[in-house]
Amino acid sequence: MTQPTQQRTQISQSIMIGGVVTLVALIAAILLWSNKPTEQQKDIASTPETQAKDDHDEGKELALTSKQMAEQGVKLAVVAMGNVQQIESYPAKLMVNTDRQAHVSSSFSGRVEAVHVNLGQTVKKGQALATLRVPDLVDQQANLRIAEANLTLTQQDYQREQSLWSQGISAKQDYQRAYNAYQQAQVQVQAARSRLAAFGVGGNSHGQYVLTAPIAGVVSSKDIVIGENVQLASQLFVIDQLDQLWLEFVLPTDYLSRISPNQELEFKSLQTGNRFKARVQTLNAQADEQTGRLLVRAQVLSQAAELRPNLMVNIELQQTQQSQVIRVLKSAVQQVEGQDSIFIAQPHGDKIEFMPQTVSLGALSTDGQWVEVKQGLKIGQSYVGEGSFLLKSELEKGEADHGH
Structure with a gap:
């Protein structure tokens, strides 16, 4: 190939490469421009509602002044150790007091x-x-x-x-x-x-x-x-004198150390749920050979028309004293997003901020007042003992507003 022909070929290749580079640069510029948000989109992204939603996603918080808390009935309590006392029930039967009975x-x-x-x-x-x-x-x-x-x-x-x-x-x-x-x-x-x-x-x-x-x-x-x-x-x-009945029931032998003559007990009617009192009179000296249980007889102290001989009731006895656990008031527990939660209280300026804390619960006391907290809280933390339902409602209301 001659010298002029080689020069022409090199010039043509340079022009083609330059064109390709120019085309690639143009396509990149178009793509970059199409992904850039418009001014209107910037305005929408920075609206108060959107910002509030972002803030809400970061943490669910409510705040009240002391005056507002008093008006709304919101009261604080402190997480502490305590007993979560439970009751054991045993079947019992009302009997005629044979000392006040006559066979004619x-x-x-x-x-x-x-x-x-x-x-x-x-x-x-x-x-x-x-x-x-x-x-x-x-x-x-x-x-x-x-x-x-x-x-x-x-x-x-x-x-x-x-x-x-x-x-x-x-x-x-x-x-x-x-x-x-x-x-x-x-x-x-x-x-x-x-x-x-x-x-x-x-x-x-x-x-x-x-x-x-x-x-x-x-x-x-x-x-x-x-x-x-x-x-x-x-x-x-x-002929029976029904103004004074007996209560008979049997207990496991390990209850021998937990019950004694003249001890007052409570029993509950299975029909009405009403509670009554009785006083232990006698305990059998020996347990039953077949069942290993003790027969106990108590004198009914309460007077009520519904108490009749042969009526089945439940005797209620407290369980053996258990070790203390972290506990809170049962009224403080609320369901937030399907989970057991406690509203933790923290001072913030002249207000108190409240944030729901998910907890893992344990045993509930028989009277329904206390509940054990296994995880989620520490001793000494301040929480909402009364009025937590109000905070839950306000929280759900805020979520509904953000949804709109």
């Missing part, structure tokens, strides 16, 4: 003529319960009348012999004989009357025997109907 039975065999009370009826001491016709009673009352008639005759004989002996007409031995007969007749009458009185009947009942209430109370059992024949000592009525 007949002292004779006989036929029922009348029943004067109904099951569940309240009776007074001495009130008639039922009337029986008793053949044996007829015989005993007849014996009393015979003894009384014999007493009248022997008395007349004695008085006559006494008069004759005082006049010197009759011998002393006749007078003595009449006196002895009179004394025996008196004893026989007294014995017959005492026998009837022991059964609670008189001499003129004509074979009728009236069962009466030995105590005042409620007829809790009744096993008698008109026309039936009852046997001697058959239990016909049970």
Whole structure:
């Protein structure tokens, strides 16, 4: 190739390279310009709403003055160690106090003529319960009348012999004989009357025997109907005094050191949820061989119409004293974004700032007042004990406003 031809070729290559470089530079400039925000976009990005949203994303905070806190009922508390006491429940049963119960039975065999009370009826001491016709009673009352008639005759004989002996007409031995007969007749009458009185009947009942209430109370059992024949000592009525009931329950043997006579306990009705008090009376000296449990009997101290024999209740006993844990008031816990949270309080100028702190909770006290905090808080931190729901509402309201 000649010299002029080589020069022309080099010139053409230089022009092509220069064109390519120029084209690349032009494309880069166009791309850079298209990615640069406009002035309008800059204005939108810097609006107060957008800035507030950015600030909110950095941390959720609320602030109140002392006056505002007092007006809104927001009260502070301090994270501290304490007990989260829990209650254990055991089934129990209300029982009749057998020391205040009467079993009424007949002292004779006989036929029922009348029943004067109904099951569940309240009776007074001495009130008639039922009337029986008793053949044996007829015989005993007849014996009393015979003894009384014999007493009248022997008395007349004695008085006559006494008069004759005082006049010197009759011998002393006749007078003595009449006196002895009179004394025996008196004893026989007294014995017959005492026998009837022991059964609670008189001499003129004509074979009728009236069962009466030995105590005042409620007829809790009744096993008698008109026309039936009852046997001697058959239990016909049970009368209970329901103003003082017993509470019976069983406990594991490890409770022996935690319960003692005269200790007051609480029990709860399963029907109404109402709580009542009782005082421990007795504990069995030995545990049951099969269950290893102790039978405990307590006297019910509360008076209520709903407390009736055979009612099932729950006895409530405090658990063994546990080690202290970090605890807060249960009223302080709120759900923030689906997590348990406590509003931490920090001074900031003339205001108090509040920030929700996610926590991990543990046991809750049975009375619902305290809750254990396993993670998330430190001892000595100030938190919102009352009024945290208000802060949660304000926080959610702010989030809603930012959403718009």
